[in-house]
Amino acid sequence: MSLTDKITMLMARPGGDNVQKDDVSWWMRYAGRGLGTVGSFIAIILGLFNCLGIILLDVQCLIAGIWQMLAGFIVIVCEAPCCCFFIDYVQTLSDKVESRPYWNKAAAYVGLALPPFFLCFLSLSTWFGSGLIFATGVIYGMMALGKKGTRDDMAAMAAGGATPPGPLPQDHHATLMEDPDVWRPN
Numbered sequence: 522m523s524l525t526d527k528i529t530m531l532m533a534r535p536g537g538d539n540v541q542k543d544d545v546s547w548w549m550r551y552a553g554r555g556l557g558t559v560g561s562f563i564a565i566i567l568g569l570f571n572c573l574g575i576i577l578l579d580v581q582c583l584i585a586g587i588w589q590m591l592a593g594f595i596v597i598v599c600e601a602p603c604c605c606f607f608i609d610y611v612q613t614l615s616d617k618v619e620s621r622p623y624w625n626k627a628a629a630y631v632g633l634a635l636p637p638f639f640l641c642f643l644s645l646s647t648w649f650g651s652g653l654i655f656a657t658g659v660i661y662g663m664m665a666l667g668k669k670g671t672r673d674d675m676a677a678m679a680a681g682g683a684t685p686p687g688p689l690p691q692d693h694h695a696t697l698m699e700d701p702d703v704w705r706p707n
Contacts, residue, residue: 545623545664553660557600557630560653564593567650571641582647585640589650592633596654599626623665630658 571586597604602615618626634655641647670678 544667546668549660549664553657553664554600556653556660557596557657558604560650560657561593561596561600564596564650564654565590567646568593568637571637571644571646571650574641574644579641582641582644585637585644585647588640589637589647592637592651592654595633596630596657600657623661627658627660627662627665630654630661634658 568586568589571589572583574582574586594605598608598611599615599618602611605611634651637647637651669675
């Protein structure tokens, strides 16, 4: 396989979502991928800055910085394999991660982002760098929840599933605090 074929294959990847993920809007998918890519670059740079804590003999911040750089590299491999196309197994790993449900990615990213907080709590570079990876996990968690239901669906679920037969009355004087499932004739 030539280098141009490999680059073409890597660049065509973000649009190749599987069928189970069609209920997520396009902007949410690109927000997760974009925040994961940019946030992991920033996490790597700030993790390197965090490693400078060894000058002050702060070993925990050194370990947190190494962890943050490793987490940033893992996230960038999963989200933007075109940034690491010089490593052979990146595309295979990225395809395996992409075939998993969104909640798996959310749990992995949140799990990768938490240890630096516990190791070096007072460092702003830890908060910002690992916070971006954590935010990527939160976005994937929201994608795993799916779309919000319609107003009628939510009202029916709040009432215990029992709705009056026929269409709901259109009372223009009703407020949001009134029960929409209780029909009162005028």
